[in-house]
Amino acid sequence: MKNKITLQKFIPSGWFLTVLLIFAGWSLIILFGRENPFSVFFYIIQGFMGDTYSLFSTFNKLFVYVLAALAASIPAWTGMWNVGGEGQLVLGGFMAACFATSVNTGVPILNILLVFMVAALFGGLWALWPAWFRVRWGVNEVVTTLMGNYLINLFTLYMVNFPLRAKGSTWPRMAYIPENFELKSIGNTELSYTFLISVVIVVLMEIIRRNSITGYELQLTGKNSVFSKQGGIRVDRVKIWSMFIGGAFAGLAGGLLVLSLNKTFIAGFSPGYGNIGLLISLIGGNMPWAILGIALSFSALQVGSLNMQLYTKIPPEITGVLQSIMVFFIAARKSLKFRKKTGGAEE
Amino acid sequence: MSNIVEMRDINKTFPNNIRALKNANLMLKQGEIHSFVGENAAGKTTLMNVLYGIVHPDSGEIYIKGKKENITHPEDAIKSGIGMVHQHFKLVPEFTVLENIILGKEQNYIKSGWRVDYTKAEAAVQDICKRIRVDLTLNEKTEMLSIGIQQKIEIVKALFKGAEILILDEPTTVLAPNEISNFLSFLKDLREQGCTIIYISHRLKEIFDISDRITVMRHGETIKTLKTNETTMEEISSLMIGKEFKKTIPPLPKSLKSSECEVLKVIDLTVKDESTRLEQVSLSIRRGEILGIAGVEGNGQVELADAIIGLQENIEGEIYFNEQLINHHNTYQRRKLGIHYVPDDRMKKGLALDTGMNENAIMGYHRESFLRKKKFFIDWESSKKFTKDIFENYRVEGMNAPEDYVQNLSGGNMQKLIIGREMITNPPFLILAQPTVGLDFGAQAYIHQKIRELSEKGISFLVISEDLDELMNLSERILVLYRGKIAGEFLAENGYDEKEIGYYMTGVRGNEE
Numbered sequence: 001m002k003n004k005i006t007l008q009k010f011i012p013s014g015w016f017l018t019v020l021l022i023f024a025g026w027s028l029i030i031l032f033g034r035e036n037p038f039s040v041f042f043y044i045i046q047g048f049m050g051d052t053y054s055l056f057s058t059f060n061k062l063f064v065y066v067l068a069a070l071a072a073s074i075p076a077w078t079g080m081w082n083v084g085g086e087g088q089l090v091l092g093g094f095m096a097a098c099f100a101t102s103v104n105t106g107v108p109i110l111n112i113l114l115v116f117m118v119a120a121l122f123g124g125l126w127a128l129w130p131a132w133f134r135v136r137w138g139v140n141e142v143v144t145t146l147m148g149n150y151l152i153n154l155f156t157l158y159m160v161n162f163p164l165r166a167k168g169s170t171w172p173r174m175a176y177i178p179e180n181f182e183l184k185s186i187g188n189t190e191l192s193y194t195f196l197i198s199v200v201i202v203v204l205m206e207i208i209r210r211n212s213i214t215g216y217e218l219q220l221t222g223k224n225s226v227f228s229k230q231g232g233i234r235v236d237r238v239k240i241w242s243m244f245i246g247g248a249f250a251g252l253a254g255g256l257l258v259l260s261l262n263k264t265f266i267a268g269f270s271p272g273y274g275n276i277g278l279l280i281s282l283i284g285g286n287m288p289w290a291i292l293g294i295a296l297s298f299s300a301l302q303v304g305s306l307n308m309q310l311y312t313k314i315p316p317e318i319t320g321v322l323q324s325i326m327v328f329f330i331a332a333r334k335s336l337k338f339r340k341k342t343g344g345a346e347e
Numbered sequence: 348m349s350n351i352v353e354m355r356d357i358n359k360t361f362p363n364n365i366r367a368l369k370n371a372n373l374m375l376k377q378g379e380i381h382s383f384v385g386e387n388a389a390g391k392t393t394l395m396n397v398l399y400g401i402v403h404p405d406s407g408e409i410y411i412k413g414k415k416e417n418i419t420h421p422e423d424a425i426k427s428g429i430g431m432v433h434q435h436f437k438l439v440p441e442f443t444v445l446e447n448i449i450l451g452k453e454q455n456y457i458k459s460g461w462r463v464d465y466t467k468a469e470a471a472v473q474d475i476c477k478r479i480r481v482d483l484t485l486n487e488k489t490e491m492l493s494i495g496i497q498q499k500i501e502i503v504k505a506l507f508k509g510a511e512i513l514i515l516d517e518p519t520t521v522l523a524p525n526e527i528s529n530f531l532s533f534l535k536d537l538r539e540q541g542c543t544i545i546y547i548s549h550r551l552k553e554i555f556d557i558s559d560r561i562t563v564m565r566h567g568e569t570i571k572t573l574k575t576n577e578t579t580m581e582e583i584s585s586l587m588i589g590k591e592f593k594k595t596i597p598p599l600p601k602s603l604k605s606s607e608c609e610v611l612k613v614i615d616l617t618v619k620d621e622s623t624r625l626e627q628v629s630l631s632i633r634r635g636e637i638l639g640i641a642g643v644e645g646n647g648q649v650e651l652a653d654a655i656i657g658l659q660e661n662i663e664g665e666i667y668f669n670e671q672l673i674n675h676h677n678t679y680q681r682r683k684l685g686i687h688y689v690p691d692d693r694m695k696k697g698l699a700l701d702t703g704m705n706e707n708a709i710m711g712y713h714r715e716s717f718l719r720k721k722k723f724f725i726d727w728e729s730s731k732k733f734t735k736d737i738f739e740n741y742r743v744e745g746m747n748a749p750e751d752y753v754q755n756l757s758g759g760n761m762q763k764l765i766i767g768r769e770m771i772t773n774p775p776f777l778i779l780a781q782p783t784v785g786l787d788f789g790a791q792a793y794i795h796q797k798i799r800e801l802s803e804k805g806i807s808f809l810v811i812s813e814d815l816d817e818l819m820n821l822s823e824r825i826l827v828l829y830r831g832k833i834a835g836e837f838l839a840e841n842g843y844d845e846k847e848i849g850y851y852m853t854g855v856r857g858n859e860e
Contacts, residue, residue: 211724216713220706223699229658230688230696231710232679 018333025325033314040312047307048300056190058296058303060260063198064089064253065295068277070205071127071250073286077209078235078242079222080131084145085250086274087152088126092119092251094156096258097265098164100177108180115181115255123251124244126152131243135236141243149274160267173266183259194256198292201249205288218242250274276323283330294330298323349413351377351543352429352512357397357407359567365745365755367393368404369567375512380534380544382554382575385564385587386787388745388757391547394564395514398545399431400424430510432501434517440490447489448472448504475506479540481533494644495526499533512543519553520784525643525853531557549787551580563587584788608634609670610776610807611686616654616664618831624650625831628664632776632807637798639822640811643852647831648811649691652778655809656688657681668776682711687769691780691811697765698753705749708734708768741767742793759786766794773806780811795821819843827851 027037048058071085082088096119105111130144157172166175185192209215217238221228225235253273258265280298284290305319352375359368368390375381383391396402398409400418409416411427418424424431438447449456449468456471458464469485476483481499489497498518505513515534519527534544534557548554554561555575562572563586570586611632618625625647632638642648653659655666657678666673668684676684690696698707709718709730718733720726731749738746743763745756753761766782779798783791798808798821812818818825819839827835827848834857837843850856 211727213713213719213723213725216706216725220699220702220710223702224695226696227699227710229678230656230690231713232677232682234677234679 015333018329021329022326025329026322029318029321029325030314033312033318035312035314040308040314043308043311044301044304047304050307053190054303054307056185056192058300059195060190060192061299061303062295063192063194063256063260064273065277065280065298066198066202066292067249067253067256068273069280069284069291069295070201070277070288071123071246071253071274072278072281073284073288073291074205074218074246074249075127075131075239075242076281076286077215077218077222078239079225080134080239080243080246081142082127082130082145082243082246083142083278084127084130084148084247084274085277086270086272087145087149088123088247088250089254089257089274089277090149090156090270091126091152091254092123093254093258093262093269094152094159094265095119095122095251096255097174097177100181100258101175104178104180106180111181112183112259115259116252119255119258120248120252123254124248126251127243127247128240131240135239156265156269157267160265166264171266173264176264177258181259182263183256192260194260197256202288202292209288250277253277279327283327297326301326349377350374350410351412352398353408353410354394354398355408355410357394357409358405359393359397359402360405361755367567368397368407371407371564371567371569373398373562373569374572375543375545376560378538378541378543379559380538380546380557382546382548382558382561383564384548384551384554384561384583386759386789388760389564389587390567391564392516393567394569395431395516395545395547398424399429399514425508425510428509428511429514430502430505430508430512431514432498432505432516432518434520436494436497436501438489438497438500440488442489443486444483444489444492444500445469445472445485447500448485448507450504452508472503472507475503479503479506479533479537479542493526495522495530498522498530502537506542511541512545513537514545514547516547517549517785518546519548519550525849527553549785551583554583555580587787610634610636610668611655611809612665612667612670613655614665614667616651616662616666618647618650618654618659618662620661623831625654628828628831628833630826630833632809634775634807635802635805636824637802637808637810637822639818639825640809640828641815641818641825641848641852642813642828644813646828648780648828650831651828652688652690652780652809652811655681655778656686679714685775687711687772687774687777689766689769689777689779689782691784693758693761693765698761700754701752703750704746704753704756704764705730705734707753707764708737708749710768712772737764737767737771740771741797742790743767759790762786763790763794766797770797770801773801773804775805776807776809777801778809778811781813782810783812783814783817791817815845815848819845827857829853829857 030037030040047054049055068085068089071088072082075082096115099115099118100111103114105114126148127145130141130148133139133144134141160174161172164174165172183193186196209219217228217233220231221233221235221238229235257269262269276298280291280294284294301319301322305316308314309316352373354371354373357368357371360366371390371394373394385391393402397404398418400421400423403419409418416423416427418427439450442450445465445468449472453463453468456464456468472485481503483496483500483503489500502513519530522530531553534546538544546554546558558575560572560574561578561583563570563583565587573583609631613628613630616625616628617623628651630638640648640651650659654662657676662674668681668686673681673684694700705727709725712718713725718726718729734749737743741763743756743760745760753764756764762785769777783794786794802808810818810821823839825837825843825848826833829851835848835851837848
């Protein structure tokens, strides 16, 4: 406790300082790469918002991070750990691609909505069984959801390599989805509908979290489930539903990836989106509005680093390092704030 | 005798603007048992936490053995010879007694570089045990031991760390009645060995039994320090509440005759998990009746309450509420019928500590129409009003804003909040488990008053308590639970015999086996 107190004096909380520290850390890394930090920052910024095209690319990538993060945070409200966002996302994408390549109603909007439902359903189901195991037999959901990731990754890898592989493809992938399944951009812009969908979902979830009876029951279950049970909340049911909804968001993310960016399901479909989502959810404190902001910065870094790579000697892999520096300082700030809050009045 | 500890003009204001200590003083003499009394939130625990380095005072000075000390961390306190035993023990259940005692000091007992030298450590611990005359089996696992023994382990542990001054924060609340007198004489023994003890408690009887001096605290101030043999319980009580204390708790009004209508009926209730928790328990409660359940903790009281409210699994038997079989109702449905529950552990079961006071206040009512708007949403404005109602009607203190975390309240106020929450809507039937544990006289009397008022309105109560005085004051009938069975039944109209009930509680009488 002694050390914590002195630490607080040196690092006053405040977002301004956190941001400053993040940039300082970034500059240090960039200096190691023998580049001028300011020019690198300039290229990154130019890369993600230099013109409408780059700005829209940033927005169009946003949905994966937002939905993958929500996949972890909705269960976290009830005290469940969903670390299986990755598997749920991949399964959602896989089933979406399967559906799109085998069923076709001929009506684009109907096609798309059906794919949404299929992707969300399978993502949700892949989160449902760990929840059920947890509630029924007390099996730790961290283990089951994590194992679920490997199952799905290997299963889909096999499927796209052998039975479902598109003829003549050099990289293992399924056939491209028909054109009337593709998710178009809004109007004449380059902005995809996925951006709109993710923003609507965030707003909806934020309203549910703050004001709804459901949100109250979910969160109180997470804070103290024994207490909630006594208040008449059906804790087990609430936990199972929260996992299903979380999984459904991850599955939807996979489905949207297939319909908007990828147009097919390929081997190595997700470069760890589920895990990044878990991270975003953690540093955002499971709050949808915070998740939106952090997801935006992740997406911006991702898109901006492509430009950085073109004009500087910094390799794009450094993006991961920059992300971790950001995560580190945000997490550090949160823990400092947390310590201040504890230690209330007892008698 | 010189003062071994002096605390002068200690001030502390918590971040939520609650002034916990106002120029508090403590003059502790070598080798005395010094009691601290005061109402809930009077600042007793905070003052002790200052001495132990958990809370940092805004101003004030601490002298230990005449030397000014700056205690910023419990380590400093331990170095100065201060040990504290908390209300909730901090023992590792899987460890043996010996391992628990030497934990944190094991570095001093190392052999061949890295192994703990248990023989040497055991000898050192045995030395202390012999000195203070406690008999501990050092190689037993801690989880197997009773709470009374665990408490002794905590004390031995503090002494092992070199404590000469022991701070005991309400040590007897966790003990069964028969363990208490044993524990108190143990403390007297410690005093003879030269230990100085600070004793915090609500129970005046105990305080007068063991202490040399008593300091009364009120609203963060140390009002007065008195020699025990020069004062009376009445004087201390009136100092505590700041006005002349009348022995309240009027006898049960005779006019109160419960009507014959049965509200709750339990037939042959049996609860089994690994062992049998409840066996063939049958009871019935009439309208307006207050039924007391006596018994030492862990004899099936919690299981009985949980079974009635619908939290207990694996039950056999039948439970009727207003002649309706409710075995298969879930907790929500039972609450809807009007069964409310004040659980025995306010921190773990009664509240979610890191959520707002209003969020805690509306639990169980959050689906009711008076807190709802547009079907799916919680009306936070009404929730705040509802919270304020509870705070006003049940004299809960310590709220700045309804959204503040409930952990900012003191233990007693938490309990009042829970009781208020369950009582304020006048449900037809209430289960109260340990309703006044940790409450001061004023609050206790007030809660009892409320219970009586409601029972006269026809509301029935099942009161589970370890405090026999409380049960004898409140209930018309007392059932004694012993090892999951009803061992005896006592009626108020025949007059209660405390000793006799005690025999049934400890299994001396009843249950022919």
